[in-house]
Amino acid sequence: MLTLKGVSKTYSKDQPVLLPSDLIVEKGEFVSIIGPSGCGKSTLLDIIAGVNKPSGGIIHYKGKDITNQTGHAGYMPQSDVLFPWRTILDNVILPLELQGTGKEKARAEALSFFSQFGLEGFEQHYPSMLSGGMRQRANFLRAFLSGKELLLLDEPFGKLDAMTRHKLQKWFIRICEASGKTVLFITHDMDEAIFLSDRIAVFSPRPGRIIEHIDIPFGRPRTDQLFASAEFVSIKQKLLDLLHSKNHLETR
Ligand SMILES: Nc1ncnc2c1ncn2[C@@H]1O[C@H](COP(=O)(O)OP(=O)(O)OP(=O)(O)O)[C@@H](O)[C@H]1O
Ligand SMILES: [Mg+2]
CATH class of the missing domain: 3.40.50.300 (P-loop containing nucleotide triphosphate hydrolases)
Known part of the structure; x- marks a missing residue:
């Protein structure tokens, strides 16, 4: 491959x-x-x-x-790539937005993964409000949501x-x-x-x-x-x- x-x-x-x-x-x-x-x-x-x-x-x-x-x-670089001014939800939908998916559709798709990624309840939080492990999971969710194989x-x-x-x-x-x-x-x-x-x-x-x-x-x-x-x-x-x-x- x-x-x-x-x-x-x-x-x-x-x-x-x-x-x-x-x-x-x-x-x-x-x-x-x-x-x-x-x-x-x-x-x-x-x-x-x-x-x-x-x-x-x-x-x-x-x-x-x-x-x-x-x-x-789907690419997760070594450094934390979450934007501090975006909520976790709006951070993780970035790859979908870049692919041309509308914000609401992208948010709906991302929300269905929050519980699986242990981030439920933190959708509207900003990166600085999360623990290191949670930020790693959000970074991973962002790469995952690119939908790439x-x-x-x-x-x-x-x-x-x-x-x-x-x-x-x-x-x-x-x-x-x-x-x-x-x-x-x-x-x-x-x-x-x-x-x-x-x-x-x-x-x-x-x-x-x-x-x-x-x-x-x-x-x-x-x-x-x-x-x-x-x-x-x-x-x-x-x-x-x-x-x-x-x-x-x-x-x-
Ligand atoms: N823009 C650059 N100009 C010159 N050298 C660079 C540049 N970027 C990286 N390097 C050098 O390339 C080498 C490899 O860097 P790289 O980040 O790929 O290492 P790594 O194996 O990922 O290390 P680590 O395990 O610490 O993350 C390093 O010695 C680094 O200093
Ligand atoms: Mg490295």
Whole structure:
């Protein structure tokens, strides 16, 4: 469904931030990208979303070249993108408005998701009146309401405490499993990547390149018991070895 061939980014000649990278995401797959800070994960997602230009390479979506094009995916950037002057309801309908849906119709459609996203009662609140976890859910609802089959999510649970984060992960995995969306998801967190994904693409440190793809063999729906399984622990050890590999440090 989504194919990246040799996608790279260099801001200045001698300082590449992303080395040519290939990635394939199949329909309905949940693929995570994991890698150290600064290795180019957000750069890659921005390029796929069409909001940053690649220095090289090509992106295909459903067989069409979409390099440098926006509008093919629901996109949740790393930073909070809620406008402080808009209510939560009017924030989350933005992608629908951009697609030309009238405000009232967009509001009605969005309202039907507020309870599922744990935001009921907060429709008319402003972002500053919400907790961090609620703002993350609103940001996610905004990407979700784009109605796109492909979701690009950049560390959606990045700034949350471990307990809230795990609660949100469990909620999020249920929504993804039920909606059948195709997801490309960035995280720093190994447990999160293993728990959520069908496959993990592991990045080297800056300048980033994909050094390995790890298939996650667990079926769905997934439960907390997974964390204690021997297979989970062995995948985590493999990720640790890859992310802390001495070779990568020596070749930087
Ligand atoms: N406009 C820019 N000009 C020059 N360098 C940039 C620019 N934007 C990003 N970079 C550099 O590109 C590198 C990759 O940044 P990116 O945000 O993609 O990393 P990341 O893997 O998402 O990191 P994190 O995990 O901290 O979010 C960083 O070293 C950053 O300083
Ligand atoms: Mg980032």
